[in-house]
Amino acid sequence: MPYAARILVPTDFSPLSTLALEHAIALASLCRASIHLMHVQDDARGHVDGEERRLAGLASRCHAEAIVVTSQLSAGQPAAAIVKAAADRAVDLIVLGTHGRHGVAHLILGSVAERVVRTAPCPVLTVRGHVPERVQRPQEAAWVPLPG
Secondary structure: OOOOEEEEEEEOOHOOOOOOOOHHHHHHHHHHOOOEEEEOOOOHHHHHHHHHHHHHHHHHHHHHOOOOOOOOOOOOOHHHHHHHHHHHHOOOEEEEEEOOOOHHHHHOOOOHHHHHHOOOOOEEEEEEOOOOOOOOOOOHHHOOOOOO
């Protein structure tokens, strides 16, 4: 897959998922891809209006880069909802943050990213680590730096 036409970026509004979005924006700029943002609520009774505003705020970052963006607020189990959205939208790539938990924390909390990687219908780019001040933009380099 030399170029991704559609990139799915799930977000929990954490700094790490915002970093994943920055990487997706850089990739979309290079590949002329569109981005589909999504947030999955575990509890359908959540604050829908606030989360829709937060999604709109993230979408404006994509618009600033002249990237076509859509967004979706879903309810349910996050990994299953992400995989379903990827299949329904025929996305070419999923970009999501992972906290990289190990040991007991991983056993107790599980890993949405791990379940997505195992069951996704397309490639998945996971982003983890510290949040740098900024992600290098395509016009500044021919590569996208990934935290290591």
